[in-house]
Amino acid sequence: MVKNIPLISQPFLTRSVKCYGGHVWANGSIEKGYVSVEDGIVTGTYTTPEVEPSLKGLVIPRPINAHVHSGDRGIKDMVRRHLKKGRSLNNIVAPPNGIKHRHLENTDDDQLILDMTIYIKEAFAAGCGGIVDFREGGIRGLRILKQAAGEIPIRAEALGRPAGLSYDPVELNAILDRCSGISVSALCDWEPSELEKVAKHVHGKKGRFALHASENIRENIDDILELGPDFLVHMVKGTDSDFQRLAQENVPVAVCPRANALFGLKAPMDKLVRNNVEFALGTDNAMSATPDIFSEMGYTLRHHSRHINPDRLWHGQQLVGKKIINGQQTLSGTTGERADFLVLSIPPERFHEALAGGDLAQRISLIMADGRPFSPEELIEQKVDRT
Numbered sequence: 001m002v003k004n005i006p007l008i009s010q011p012f013l014t015r016s017v018k019c020y021g022g023h024v025w026a027n028g029s030i031e032k033g034y035v036s037v038e039d040g041i042v043t044g045t046y047t048t049p050e051v052e053p054s055l056k057g058l059v060i061p062r063p064i065n066a067h068v069h070s071g072d073r074g075i076k077d078m079v080r081r082h083l084k085k086g087r088s089l090n091n092i093v094a095p096p097n098g099i100k101h102r103h104l105e106n107t108d109d110d111q112l113i114l115d116m117t118i119y120i121k122e123a124f125a126a127g128c129g130g131i132v133d134f135r136e137g138g139i140r141g142l143r144i145l146k147q148a149a150g151e152i153p154i155r156a157e158a159l160g161r162p163a164g165l166s167y168d169p170v171e172l173n174a175i176l177d178r179c180s181g182i183s184v185s186a187l188c189d190w191e192p193s194e195l196e197k198v199a200k201h202v203h204g205k206k207g208r209f210a211l212h213a214s215e216n217i218r219e220n221i222d223d224i225l226e227l228g229p230d231f232l233v234h235m236v237k238g239t240d241s242d243f244q245r246l247a248q249e250n251v252p253v254a255v256c257p258r259a260n261a262l263f264g265l266k267a268p269m270d271k272l273v274r275n276n277v278e279f280a281l282g283t284d285n286a287m288s289a290t291p292d293i294f295s296e297m298g299y300t301l302r303h304h305s306r307h308i309n310p311d312r313l314w315h316g317q318q319l320v321g322k323k324i325i326n327g328q329q330t331l332s333g334t335t336g337e338r339a340d341f342l343v344l345s346i347p348p349e350r351f352h353e354a355l356a357g358g359d360l361a362q363r364i365s366l367i368m369a370d371g372r373p374f375s376p377e378e379l380i381e382q383k384v385d386r387t
């Protein structure tokens, strides 16, 4: 929490100390405060600025985008044309023959890297501190993501996916050597016994395991929970009893309301809230939505206002987003860590209203990432698309 400035620190101040804020969002509330940063490290948050603030505004943590597929940005227009012709979700995204998977297989590495780099820069410019990518394409898919993310100061967390739909321990080991876990399309796409072997193998290697669930059709929740998932994605067709099971087992859900809507589906915000299931928002396929998580929050608040309010949504996005990206659920202070936050040009009392507006990315004055400051002007110089 915000502390009074310790007088003892004054004589030791060096010119490298910079401070930001006026107000700070921390652990669930907005308070008056200034974050001090020295050599890229947060040295404390104080009610009185240690030095003349470099920038005034509302300081908030960079949010996590809890679910993306970064590889299919190149077919955004094509997919919209297919949807207009009435093609189904399965026809577009289901492995192995959906349009998306044929695109990923038939497009050369350089083009995919270019598409993904643009997408990751869009996420960064929209204020995201991390993305959780259900990375298709086996080892090749992971290599491409790593090259695309390059030096962009965002945590691009990949959960790799076997290239086929059968258990291959050699391939799994090779994928797990390169990322923190495995994600698969859905139980219904697999021979159940094969997927059970995959899940068992991943857990044996202390990897993380996640999958889409009940997106287009309801799947048996107990069969899914048998796989020991760290989190699920979608649960559009889940029933209250399914969500009660998720709450009992403490399994969070990444939900993607804009992507669901594009395919004529409605995100289960009512059942998530009613049954106290942890959730965080994601933006899903690059072909279906921008990675701007503020835009996703705005859409969610406008279309599900009966079930969720801005305060709960933002706090959950922080708490559960962190759990989904790194398996931990902490909102500890950042003192001693590399500076990682946004400075917004917005009065603190308008934060919730602005969240519902969905355009907070346009109010970012500064992105502090990996201890370094980036201004919107620099982002424009990098030719980042902020739309």
Ligand SMILES: [Zn+2]
Pocket: 067, 068, 069, 134, 212, 233, 284, 285
């Ligand atoms: Zn997905």
